[in-house]
Amino acid sequence: MTESGFTIDVDQNQYLPEGGRDVSAIVTVTSAADATGFSGAGPAGGQTGSAEIIIIDCSGSMEYPHTKIAEARAATAAAIDVIRDGTWFAVIAGTNLAWPVFPADGSMAVADQGSRAAARQAVAGLRAGGGTAIGQWLGLARQTFSAYPASLRQAILLTDGKNQHETPEQLAAAISQCEGVFSCDCRGVGTDWEVSELRRISTALLGTVDIVPDPSGLAADFAAMMQTAMSKQVADVALRVWTPQSATVSFVKQVAPAVDDLTGRRTSRNPQAGDYPTGAWGPGESRDYHVGVEVTPAGIGQEMLAARVSLVASSPAGDEILGQGLIRAIWTDDEALSTKLNQRVAHYTGQAELAEAIQEGLEARKQGDEETATAKLGRAVALAHQSGNEDTAKLLAKVVDVVDVDTGTVRLKKQVEDADEMALDTRSTKTVRARK
């Protein structure tokens, strides 16, 4: 481990044939397992440096069945219990509008035994009734966070329904205002919510999305999510990609633990460098990124630095480089070198295609285009099988009948549980790690 507490490893085939332009590499970022290894800039700087908001859907549908709102209250209480002393926190309720549940004045409380008990009591009084306008909820969370100079701001959002009481444009605007202010993990309870809607929020706000089909599973899930949030110590970490003047970044994707395309999230630092957000980091975390760069070819035998990838922690004091890796290009006339496929690049290219095939296949199925759905989901079955992604293979088997895994020959099931289809959709981006 380096002093910063982060290591960066680059895995690639650096050899290009004559005239070759495309350089591809897997960049692995790992944080130190011991929290004390983290450096000064960026981290929360003590627990008062982090802030948590729980956003609970209190729309009328949460009453059907009646246990749903009860389980949501219990789950919120369970999450409150794991908030560490000294952390700023608040609970927000949402319908077609949003209001502070605790503290009732819209501020944030510092967690201790007393404030946690008071929060649980406030949550116990929550009743369901009204519509769903998630943009309103996000807006109140942003406003609440903004008054506190925490370096680490994370929200947990629970809903059971579609965003029916505002336009998609209103939601999109609300999401974009929250980008960079806080991160948000989203959970959909039941099967009446929209996967693509929550994914849009969790992707933009660098969080996770998942389905909790049965309300009784909420409390354990909420507690676990809050535990993970509590482990985060470094916020606002970005991957800074430097490229030569004549080169362009083709894409930057997180590929493990899940596929997340960051290409469009670039913030230009100067003409040759841009930052891609990675969100918050806890100790012992490891993520893989697939970086593609297009370079201007040089002569045989020449070496070029195609990209320098740095992990950068930004704070008001300035930027701190936490680690760095080099992506190289060497032109060779030795075909044995230039045609060699890097195993991890190949693996993650397949995993990204797998996620895409599932999402496109499910969309086609929804549109009634059975031919496309069968082809895409069949391709997904073959890819999941080849790459050993067993979790995804199991989820696929609940949606299609597999005839032949190798060729990806499948038949669409006539009867599919909504929960199974939604679980496949939300978890389609989960990848299997490729080890060196």
Add this chain to the structure above:
Amino acid sequence: MTGATAEVGGTCPTCGQPIVATDSFCESCGTELAPAVASTASPGYTPECPVCSVDPSAPPGAISPDGYCESCGRKVPSGRDHAELDLGLLAGVTDRGLRHPRNEDAMALATAATPGGQVAIAVVCDGVSSSPRPDEASLAAAQTAVRVLLTSARRGDDPAESSLSAVRSAHEALTTLSSPGESPSATYVSAVVSGDAVSVCWLGDSRAYWLPAGPDGTAARLTIDDSVAEQLVARGAMGEAEAMASPQAHVITGWLGADLTEPEPHLSRFEPVGRGVVLVCSDGLWNYRPEAAGLAELALPDALSDPLGTAASLVKFALDAGGVDNITVVLIPFPPVSSAT
């Protein structure tokens, strides 16, 4: 030739006190008087981007600490890409060539003024490209070995024994460079040239040749490659030209690296009968002219009086022929007598 008498050999470059020609260290301040030299980046070398520096309108490009141009990304010469070393008694030139991204060859030279006369020492190593950090391996091996050979020569040790001990030290140096699963490796050839004999020690396919000055001598190769091609020739399976043209010609069967528990170097000793030149080189040169007679034709008679200039022209010969590999050429005129005496 320098005798055993304690003659004054000028002054110490550090303290200015008079020194004795056969002393290895200044009696007054302890400065090493004739240290070994190696093809490291020369002091004061400032890297410059070979692409951006030729554009007069471009601002002076910054070079990153890891050796890349900050504007076009091109790897800039490390200072090892081309190096020339001249110790008078011997000289060497090493060059990246035209097709490799960096120079993974290394050379180290030394001279010792011993009571028995002058001794010239050369080590040439060629990093094994399929191993990690071959450039570091070749330089570490050459620098470590020359140090051992120089100390031994000053003591008057047997060259064969000191050659083996130099290989052992170089092997240890590569072991410290290695990590689990990673074993930087290099070929190795050393030559210790005294007034009466040439002692050669090697592993791999870097070579030493004897190139005689007069018409009476016969040019000869002093090493036998550890290579598949050489084994084919030795077994009589193929002629040399045919073997060298075979796909495995350059697959080496011996090298120096931590993946070998015990290196098994080869030794040879040769007593020249007249004047001539010992050539020590990497395959970047001999690929284009493997025969000793052919190399003698290229190097003589200039190498007898101008080893540096001739080494440079041999490197140029290899570049003109294609420069596919890194090229290193060291020339040691025999007998080793400094022009001053």
